[in-house]
Amino acid sequence: MTETPHPLYAKHADTLAKALTAIKDRGYWSAYPESPSPRVYGETAAAEGEATFRSYLDGDFPLDQPGTGERVATEVSPFGIDLDVRYPHATPDALLTAATTALPAWRDAGPQTRLGVCLEILARLHAHVFEMAYAVQATSGQAFLMAFQAGGAHALDRALEALAYAYAEMTRHPATAEWEKPAGKGDPLRMTKTFHVVPRGVALVVGCNTFPTWNSYPGLFASLATGNPVVVKPHPRAVLPLAITVRYAREVLAEAGFDPNLVLLAAEAPGEGLASTLAVRPEVKIIDFTGSTEYGDWLEANARQAVVYTEKAGVNTIVVDSTDDFVGMCRNIGFSLTLYSGQMCTTPQNILIPAGGISTDQGHKSFDEVAAGIAATVGKLTVDPARAVEMTGAIVNDGVLGRLDEVAGLGEAVLESRTIEHPTYVGAVVRTPTIVKLGADAAQTYGREWFGPISFVIATDSTEHSLRIFRDTVGERGALTAAAYATDEKVLDAVETAAVETGVHLSCNLTGGVFVNQSAAFSDFHASGANPAANAALTDGAYVASRFRVVQSRRHTA
Amino acid sequence: MTETPHPLYAKHADTLAKALTAIKDRGYWSAYPESPSPRVYGETAAAEGEATFRSYLDGDFPLDQPGTGERVATEVSPFGIDLDVRYPHATPDALLTAATTALPAWRDAGPQTRLGVCLEILARLHAHVFEMAYAVQATSGQAFLMAFQAGGAHALDRALEALAYAYAEMTRHPATAEWEKPAGKGDPLRMTKTFHVVPRGVALVVGCNTFPTWNSYPGLFASLATGNPVVVKPHPRAVLPLAITVRYAREVLAEAGFDPNLVLLAAEAPGEGLASTLAVRPEVKIIDFTGSTEYGDWLEANARQAVVYTEKAGVNTIVVDSTDDFVGMCRNIGFSLTLYSGQMCTTPQNILIPAGGISTDQGHKSFDEVAAGIAATVGKLTVDPARAVEMTGAIVNDGVLGRLDEVAGLGEAVLESRTIEHPTYVGAVVRTPTIVKLGADAAQTYGREWFGPISFVIATDSTEHSLRIFRDTVGERGALTAAAYATDEKVLDAVETAAVETGVHLSCNLTGGVFVNQSAAFSDFHASGANPAANAALTDGAYVASRFRVVQSRRHTA
Structure with missing residues (x-):
């Protein structure tokens, strides 16, 4: 059922190859320049990004997805910037039905096509990195440079790292194999085997206020690349960065011929508790969460139908x-x-x-x-x-x-x-x-x-x-x-x-330009999954391997 | 902290290399001949194996491990063979203390040494495959040929497959990496990074009556290879095959200079419920179980401190x-x-x-x-x-x-x-x-x-x-x-x-010599983890990746 890869796979194959090498070597590598300098991004990029960011304010965020027609606006900027961006509101049923409907064609498209589309989403987000930096700054309270780096370039690097792991994991077995067992003097037994990469179901990403993109991207892209539609539930105070993410992801998905409902925004009204409602739905099979220990523990204990990845509090x-x-x-x-x-x-x-x-x-x-x-x-x-x-x-x-x-x-x-x-x-x-x-x-x-x-x-x-x-x-x-x-x-x-x-x-003995609170994608692991602060690491084999399953079929070789 | 590999690694490196190729290609391969013919195993192997098997009957099983001094005998042979093998009995505290004490040196020995020792255990078990076949036959009710194949050769193949996955997963990242980040006109930032493979803790394997070795070996060896001491809790009616396994595993561990308590038998008295006691102990971080849906579900719901792999009932x-x-x-x-x-x-x-x-x-x-x-x-x-x-x-x-x-x-x-x-x-x-x-x-x-x-x-x-x-x-x-x-x-x-x-x-369309109820190690996945019959597959990346964690350290390059 796997089709010929979409041309986007070939377009980004070189980036993927470099990322695959990087996760294997774990030396220094980065795909997205971290300097917002005009020499890197061009003279107009910053102003254009800021203009797009400002165009969102005090308005209906442009997102065409299943919803009730209602809008919600919940953000309060730590910088005191008047945001009042109004996001579409949807019921859990509408979100999960749309996501579930989108799954089969995405699953059947196969790993290469999915990677091509996901890498194009990263390229599209990178083309809008200044817009994203302003959005991250405004909602998280990060200074602009940090928002550009951690919220933009580094978040994209972590996303790419997760994609590389996902691809490596999905392709560590061939799509088909010939099995030929000697049978004494008789003809050998010959079987042709097909190995399908099958997603778990709908993935839920629960974002945080401080690092809305950096902490969400690895789970979002690891789940999407492995075939799972993703419902993105942003922190009510940091919706815009993930709304922008969902916007461009849907744009790319539609352009590539897929159902844009593979990525959905689950903006919530104040006090709605949408994450908890979604987290225990039977359709939801994967959850990625960054936030408090209390809520992470709740998810682990209650969302038993899902694989739950949490990053919680700790004492550094x-x-x-x-x-x-x-x-x-x-x-x-x-x-x-x-x-x-x-x-x-x-x-x-x-x-x-x-x-x-x-x-x-x-x-x-x-x-x-x-x-x-x-x-x-x-x-x-x-x-x-x-x-x-x-x-x-x-x-x-x-x-x-x-x-x-x-x-x-x-x-x-x-x-x-x-x-x-x-x-x-x-x-x-x-x-x-x-x-x-x-x-x-x-x-x-x-x-x-x-x-x-x-x-x-x-x-x-x-x-x-x-x-x-x-x-x-x-x-x-x-x-x-x-x-x-x-x-x-x-x-x-x-x-x-x-x-x-x-x-x-x-x-x-850090005494120079590397700091204990910084981790470099493709080289440093973020969290270990080995102590109560997190049950997973960004990003390793364990982080991606359970986001899909292999289902095989076999028949006598023709 | 990783030492030079033990010579056993070099001894078995060729087998490991072939297994690594096999899990990547998933064509036909087997390391342990499935025919019990004297032409394969020699004229005396069967008789010697049967003699050793008979030597265990109506006696104290030779196993020197921490215990109470009491013995338990719980087996009833489906063939009506009088067994009355008496196994050492131990308290959960004694087992878990011994296992925990054994962990650090095994962890610090590193992946290569652990693989060498595990492969030597398989070689030792293979040298005793007839003894094992008689034990599996007597306890499971399998006919001899099936006991030899499923309980002996194929179980060893599945164990080797799990070892190969574990090794591949532990070594997908280097043990150390050099990170050099350009810093404009200044000197680049240079860091040396060390990646430690760290086991989760004590692993518990809960065996079943019908396939005491085949279903237990993948989890047992995947956990052991990734650094976790293993407590083997056999089914009360199929203790002997796992007691033999533990016997030879301990023998090899001791010979290689490690604490034999890295592998322990947890034989239980009738009605003791030892699996449930062990399963919820904080030291136990990994559980592998084959058996009823009811008990598998109980483990998944209650052994929350552990990663739980279950194979349960299904409707084929x-x-x-x-x-x-x-x-x-x-x-x-x-x-x-x-x-x-x-x-x-x-x-x-x-x-x-x-x-x-x-x-x-x-x-x-x-x-x-x-x-x-x-x-x-x-x-x-x-x-x-x-x-x-x-x-x-x-x-x-x-x-x-x-x-x-x-x-x-x-x-x-x-x-x-x-x-x-x-x-x-x-x-x-x-x-x-x-x-x-x-x-x-x-x-x-x-x-x-x-x-x-x-x-x-x-x-x-x-x-x-x-x-x-x-x-x-x-x-x-x-x-x-x-x-x-x-x-x-x-x-x-x-x-x-x-x-x-x-x-x-x-x-x-199976019409020849391949049967739906048979799965071939290195090629067929057993279970998928994608439906209620099992939450994991034998054997894939997901089966091994969560049995250890990577903990890194970094410092300025000297």
């Missing part, structure tokens, strides 16, 4: 033992804390430092000197409002502000959070990071996630003690990232063993 | 539309029904035939003629007791006998089940297959599994009607196999579409 940790580059260490950690005001799922929270201080290239540094060194970097990066906001962006929601208030009374602030007036966006809510000093006995505070610009410097008895705390908190609560600073290989080995045993990715 | 179906080889069709179906008295999870149960009959190379055949043709084959194969028992083997348990009684009153018997006196084993319980005629309206009977020598010929209005029944029963209850007989490609296409949409593997 740095173990500071010693360093041969004190300035570089403080600068690197401070930068990580400042980026997007610590609102990355990968931002370090707990910095474990021996109370007696550490040895460095500048001699012994006391606990307070280490804390002050990190705080000084954050202070320097945020002293000038105009420069500060290009790093911090804006605060995504009131929950973050609430935690900033709550944490203020829980320990001595090595660095206090400041409110900054945004030079461009009057309504922007900007807060700089706070760093709070805690004792090792304050596990009731540092032992859980404080999402936002909140970190703790924690005084431990020794690095051994730091490692026990590391194992306890990461083991119990999970983590997406860990880092260590040490000049002794034995200490680094001990941290690495602890990281392996708690299942968290580790960065050692 | 044949759609008969037409044939150009009536004799071959009847012979092939009849053979399938007779083999092991229909006690394979792959044996056809429902044979859907239009009430108006079918067209064949011998002209039109009425429904009754088709039914009679199949029944005649079964009759012929079972007319001579000495020959019959070499095909049927013995009845595995009283549940099968109960269903034979129950089905007798539910429809007209086209063929009645007969009791056969076994010429060799006085206490053997042997029954030949029954074939019962039902109307299409008897879905309350044929719509569920009747495990054992029970099949139904079901009169439908048409092949279209047959396909509706096929979709309904397989969709609701699942199936491991399906078959179709049709001379019209359009009909075959329609059945293939139904098979794809219900997720069941299909065999078309």
Whole structure:
């Protein structure tokens, strides 16, 4: 039932081949330039993207899909930008019926055609990357450069990475095979076998507020490429980036001769709880979710008919033992804390430092000197409002502000959070990071996630003690990232063993232009699936292999 | 932390390479000869194997593992062979503590060493294949040849297939990678990345009575190769084959310098419910189970801390539309029904035939003629007791006998089940297959599994009607196999579409030496994971990819 590949497959075969090599080698590779420079994207790209973004505001988003005719508008920009984009609203029945109807032709088109179409969708999204960057900025609170990179180029790289894994997995077996078994003196037994790649059903992607595209694309494209129609349920405060995604995906699907209902937007009215309704429907066989531990756990426990991939909260940790580059260490950690005001799922929270201080290239540094060194970097990066906001962006929601208030009374602030007036966006809510000093006995505070610009410097008895705390908190609560600073290989080995045993990715002695909260597509795995912070990794074989099944038929060879 | 591979890796590298090629091509390949002929295995192998088997009877099974000192003996041979093998009994705590203690060194040994050791275990088991065949025969009720093949050679092939998938999956990423990102005019960013393959934890394998090795080996070896210690919980009536497996696995592990507690036998006392106790323990992270739908569903619902792979009950179906080889069709179906008295999870149960009959190379055949043709084959194969028992083997348990009684009153018997006196084993319980005629309206009977020598010929209005029944029963209850007989490609296409949409593997027009209930390792997938009969396939990427995780570390390149 597999047809000749669609011409889009040949069009993008080279990109796919490079991506397949990249996921195998896991060195550096990127398909989508991360610099928004006019030299890369042309003189008019930024202005055109911004214009398209602005055209969406205060209007009905252009999306022709099954719906009730009602519109919903739920977004509140952290920058105070008036959005009021109105999205079509649809019932679960309408969405799932449309998706289910679209499935058979997409399934029967085969892996090559599906990859060609998915790669064309990425190319189309890339052609609209500035429009996307403005949408991500406006809804997530990321500064523009970060929105362009994490929300645009890097999200597309992660999508391509997922497509490459999906393709590799679907084609690790041939579409047909000849089986010839010797039968003694008689003719051999000869069978022709056909292996069909069969999708699981409808896939549901539940997006988050902070990284609406980066966190959604791997699941979205892995499911779509393996034959599953995808219903995209955006976070109510970050709909636009995924609406734009769905718009162009549907455009490409229709152009390629497929039912555009293979990708559907499930925008919801306030308080509708649409994700929970969709998640337990029998048609939904795959769910990808990024967000709170509470809701991720709920999905895992209740959406039993589906394969559920979750990325949840965690307690990212740095173990500071010693360093041969004190300035570089403080600068690197401070930068990580400042980026997007610590609102990355990968931002370090707990910095474990021996109370007696550490040895460095500048001699012994006391606990307070280490804390002050990190705080000084954050202070320097945020002293000038105009420069500060290009790093911090804006605060995504009131929950973050609430935690900033709550944490203020829980320990001595090595660095206090400041409110900054945004030079461009009057309504922007900007807060700089706070760093709070805690004792090792304050596990009731540092032992859980404080999402936002909140970190703790924690005084431990020794690095051994730091490692026990590391194992306890990461083991119990999970983590997406860990880092260590040490000049002794034995200490680094001990941290690495602890990281392996708690299942968290580790960065050692970062002092330059690579930061613990950044992961590079095609090389770094994001999350491990080996601790409570996530049950899957972006992106590996396990992430794609269960999104389809192989169904075989066999007959005597003609 | 990955060491130089153990010499066993080099010893078996050629076998591994061939297996890796085989799983990629999925043509015919086998590593373990399926013929028990002295020309293959030597003149003395059979007698030695039987002697070793007999040495276990009425004695303490030689297994030195943590335990209470108590022994348990729970086996009842379908052949009436007096077994009374007494196995060491252990508490869940003792088993899980021992397994957990064994994990780190096995994890740190790396994929190559683990593969070398696992392949040596297979070689050791192969050296004892006759002993295993006698043990499988005695406990499962399979005839000797089948026990040798399915319980010995083919089980080892499936184990090797799982090992190849596990190795391919663990090594699809390099152990280390260099990442070099251009940084404009400055020096590029250079990072060295290490990717650790990290096991999930303790794996539990829950064996079944009918195929104690064939159904357990893929999970056992996939888990072990990916670094997980394995606790093997055999069916209380089929302990010996897995005890032998554990014995030789431990022997090889110890010889290779590893903790033998990486493989442990969890024999249980009658009514102990050890599988349920172990399955929900936090240490247990992977479970492989073959058995009833009820218990498989229980595991999936309750062992939430683990990845659970289940093979459960199903309703295997044949759609008969037409044939150009009536004799071959009847012979092939009849053979399938007779083999092991229909006690394979792959044996056809429902044979859907239009009430108006079918067209064949011998002209039109009425429904009754088709039914009679199949029944005649079964009759012929079972007319001579000495020959019959070499095909049927013995009845595995009283549940099968109960269903034979129950089905007798539910429809007209086209063929009645007969009791056969076994010429060799006085206490053997042997029954030949029954074939019962039902109307299409008897879905309350044929719509569920009747495990054992029970099949139904079901009169439908048409092949279209047959396909509706096929979709309904397989969709609701699942199936491991399906078959179709049709001379019209359009009909075959329609059945293939139904098979794809219900997720069941299909065999078309089998009339020769390949049977619907047989699947060949390295080529045929067993189960699909796409219908209620199983949530996984033996063996594919999805079957192995979630048994481990990759945890990375990175640092600036030195």
